[in-house]
Amino acid sequence: MRYSFDELVAFSTQLFRAAGISGEHALVTARRLAEADLRGRAGHGLIRVAPYLRRIRAGGINARATPRIRRQSPTSAQVDGDNGLGQVVMTMAAELAITKAAGTGVAIVGTVNSNHAGAAGLYTEMAAEAGLVGLYLAVASANGMPPFGGTDPVLGPNPLSIAVPAAPGRPFLLDIATTAASHGAIKVARQRGEPLPVGWVADREGRPITDPDRADEGFLLPIGGHKGSGLTIAIGLLAGVLNGAAFGAGVVDHRLDDVTPTNTGQVFIAVRADVFRPSEPVPGDVTRHLDELRRAGGDTLRLPGDEAARLRAENTEKGVPVAADVISALNAEAARSGISDRLR
Amino acid sequence: MRYSFDELVAFSTQLFRAAGISGEHALVTARRLAEADLRGRAGHGLIRVAPYLRRIRAGGINARATPRIRRQSPTSAQVDGDNGLGQVVMTMAAELAITKAAGTGVAIVGTVNSNHAGAAGLYTEMAAEAGLVGLYLAVASANGMPPFGGTDPVLGPNPLSIAVPAAPGRPFLLDIATTAASHGAIKVARQRGEPLPVGWVADREGRPITDPDRADEGFLLPIGGHKGSGLTIAIGLLAGVLNGAAFGAGVVDHRLDDVTPTNTGQVFIAVRADVFRPSEPVPGDVTRHLDELRRAGGDTLRLPGDEAARLRAENTEKGVPVAADVISALNAEAARSGISDRLR
Numbered sequence: 205m206r207y208s209f210d211e212l213v214a215f216s217t218q219l220f221r222a223a224g225i226s227g228e229h230a231l232v233t234a235r236r237l238a239e240a241d242l243r244g245r246a247g248h249g250l251i252r253v254a255p256y257l258r259r260i261r262a263g264g265i266n267a268r269a270t271p272r273i274r275r276q277s278p279t280s281a282q283v284d285g286d287n288g289l290g291q292v293v294m295t296m297a298a299e300l301a302i303t304k305a306a307g308t309g310v311a312i313v314g315t316v317n318s319n320h321a322g323a324a325g326l327y328t329e330m331a332a333e334a335g336l337v338g339l340y341l342a343v344a345s346a347n348g349m350p351p352f353g354g355t356d357p358v359l360g361p362n363p364l365s366i367a368v369p370a371a372p373g374r375p376f377l378l379d380i381a382t383t384a385a386s387h388g389a390i391k392v393a394r395q396r397g398e399p400l401p402v403g404w405v406a407d408r409e410g411r412p413i414t415d416p417d418r419a420d421e422g423f424l425l426p427i428g429g430h431k432g433s434g435l436t437i438a439i440g441l442l443a444g445v446l447n448g449a450a451f452g453a454g455v456v457d458h459r460l461d462d463v464t465p466t467n468t469g470q471v472f473i474a475v476r477a478d479v480f481r482p483s484e485p486v487p488g489d490v491t492r493h494l495d496e497l498r499r500a501g502g503d504t505l506r507l508p509g510d511e512a513a514r515l516r517a518e519n520t521e522k523g524v525p526v527a528a529d530v531i532s533a534l535n536a537e538a539a540r541s542g543i544s545d546r547l548r
Numbered sequence: 549m550r551y552s553f554d555e556l557v558a559f560s561t562q563l564f565r566a567a568g569i570s571g572e573h574a575l576v577t578a579r580r581l582a583e584a585d586l587r588g589r590a591g592h593g594l595i596r597v598a599p600y601l602r603r604i605r606a607g608g609i610n611a612r613a614t615p616r617i618r619r620q621s622p623t624s625a626q627v628d629g630d631n632g633l634g635q636v637v638m639t640m641a642a643e644l645a646i647t648k649a650a651g652t653g654v655a656i657v658g659t660v661n662s663n664h665a666g667a668a669g670l671y672t673e674m675a676a677e678a679g680l681v682g683l684y685l686a687v688a689s690a691n692g693m694p695p696f697g698g699t700d701p702v703l704g705p706n707p708l709s710i711a712v713p714a715a716p717g718r719p720f721l722l723d724i725a726t727t728a729a730s731h732g733a734i735k736v737a738r739q740r741g742e743p744l745p746v747g748w749v750a751d752r753e754g755r756p757i758t759d760p761d762r763a764d765e766g767f768l769l770p771i772g773g774h775k776g777s778g779l780t781i782a783i784g785l786l787a788g789v790l791n792g793a794a795f796g797a798g799v800v801d802h803r804l805d806d807v808t809p810t811n812t813g814q815v816f817i818a819v820r821a822d823v824f825r826p827s828e829p830v831p832g833d834v835t836r837h838l839d840e841l842r843r844a845g846g847d848t849l850r851l852p853g854d855e856a857a858r859l860r861a862e863n864t865e866k867g868v869p870v871a872a873d874v875i876s877a878l879n880a881e882a883a884r885s886g887i888s889d890r891l892r
Contacts (some may be wrong), residue, residue: 275824280653282824309624312654314824337786341675354845368790376785378778385854403747427772434722434852437841438710441720442681445833446712447824452840473654473817480619480626480658480791489789496796497781501698508778509688 208522212238222541224267229292229513236291240323244515247388248323254533262462281313287465290321298327299475305474314447318468328367332375339473340365343444343460349424352433358452362439370490377509382436383424390419407420444469550867556582566885567604568611573636580635584667591732592667598877606806625657631809634665642671649818652663658791662812664689669723672711676719684709686789686814690801693768696777701797706783714834721853725767726780734763788813
């Protein structure tokens with residue numbers, strides 16, 4: 205079923221408000237989640253509302269959080285999330301970095317005591333829409349990958365997003381994790397009964413696991429072996445350790461533990477696109493180069509951001525598709541909170 | 549054979565001077581190349597002296613270059629390399645970024661009209677030694693990889709390096725390319741007569757090429773499929789297009805063309821390690837986390853930077869190993885330039 209973006213945001217906002225979240229924070233979180241669905245990133249969309257509400261009720265997320273700037277300079281800041289919803293904390297951090305960089309050319313903002321913030325590309329897209337490059341790094345909210353050559357899964361699929369302004373509404377937008385497959389992709393394969401490609405999951409002896417029902421017995425594998433493993437660690441050091449946030453064995457699995465604060469750390473760097481040369485040619489040159497790559501690639505090529513932009517346009521017109529079980533979960537939460545509205 | 553670091557630098561400096569390079573630029577270039585050998589990165593070491601000299605003589609590199617700052621702010625700069633040696637241009641850019649970031653917290657410096665600058669990790673290591681995080685991105689000096697899903701090899705193995713200060717002399721130091729294998733790794737497999745692992749090289753139909761003698765018929769493959777491909781493009785946009793430097797079809801293959809200026813672009817971001825919280829705990833916390841990963845990994849684990857640090861210490865004590873054919877090439881260059889010294 206498809207729903208209007210505004211209806212999904214309004215409904216989800218109600219649910220968060222009913223759980224004690226302030227109106228402003230409820231709206232920001234609902235928007236970020238619905239924006240993920242709008243772009244076809246359902247894994248970071250409204251499917252997260254129920255687990256977030258569960259964590260809020262259990263006390264693992266601070267419903268009354270007041271994220272604040274703990275330390276700042278004209279080019280930098282750290283936002284202490286006060287264990288509030290990650291979308292609220294990261295939206296504040298990204299906006300702060302974008303505002304600072306618009307003035308100084310480049311800025312870096314980190315977060316501490318934050319939480320899972322959903323689709324990384326939403327934050328870098330904010331930068332691209334303002335004419336800036338956005339770079340987002342975060343410590344994933346669950347581990348599952350050993351450092352390359354090891355067997356203890358103390359690393360996670362840390363996300364990395366880079367957006368570069370191009371044509372309006374069509375930025376270059378890379379949004380990846382450093383593992384070959386996400387937990388979500390494995391779940392999809394399991395639902396479809398399809399074998400996992402070699403390179404996604406391995407057992408303790410490094411042998412491939414291709415049976416999706418046995419995926420939990422193994423580890424996620426990094427892209428490019430030691431390269432992806434090293435990149436994951438680099439992201440963890442920058443987003444986690446520099447901020448004094450969790451990394452490695454200290455990461456709390458937010459899927460299994462609803463109570464312990466995750467102390468999630470994120471980093472956002474914004475750079476004005478005209479930092480090296482006048483702004484006039486830059487977005488046009490980016491578009492020209494991307495078009496060149498599209499021609500070089502032929503029909504099978506999809507550049508980072510193309511599919512999200514296409515789906516955003518299509519779903520804005522036709523409505524945002526949301527899976528029936530997600531709608532059921534949202535309606536169940538409404539019933540639980542004494543809200544009479546239902547998504548139909 | 550092993551040689552003293554200082555002897556290698558002095559000898560190579562003489563060769564560059566004989567080719568018309570100023571004393572200072574010759575020394576910087578010779579140092580960067582010998583530092584790569586010192587750390588076991590022979591592919592970016594003195595093996596490059598002869599090809600660089602060939603390009604200088606052919607006019608493809610400007611022997612009389614005066615790299616200068618074209619545009620700058622307290623947090624940013626662009627260095628116009630004047631088509632000089634890449635090591636000279638990037639050393640200037642990295643030092644500038646480090647100096648600026650030491651004052652402002654974060655800084656970004658780009659290059660245009662630069663050239664191949666050798667081992668990426670040398671520049672980020674400079675930042676780590678000064679107590680800063682270093683991030684280096686560059687457009688590779690030769691293409692060989694199509695965008696994922698395409699067949700026209702308009703992308704290259706763009707390098708990415710991230711260094712984070714930890715214990716003195718033992719930074720975390722990631723230095724990777726976005727392809728599964730480098731041209732150098734394929735060359736080594738060919739010399740040893742070993743088959744190429746699946747995932748390194750593929751033909752136009754996407755079928756793996758495992759015969760190292762047939763590698764040139766195929767393409768380099770990105771790490772993680774569309775992920776590595778997207779990362780390569782992101783690096784190219786930031787290091788190339790933002791700077792107004794070459795990217796995509798405009799990249800000149802410096803192995804095949806000694807005459808055309810490459811207009812290489814690089815980007816260096818430096819961030820003070822205490823940008824988010826007081827400096828005292830940060831490098832110690834980084835070291836503690838890396839030690840935790842080393843324990844989690846067991847004997848087979850090597851973290852990024854560990855091997856380079858080990859080799860640097862070993863080769864400083866025992867001398868720097870340089871292959872006999874590289875020494876022969878250096879001696880031949882000396883003979884050609886009427887220099888009476890020889891490496892023995």
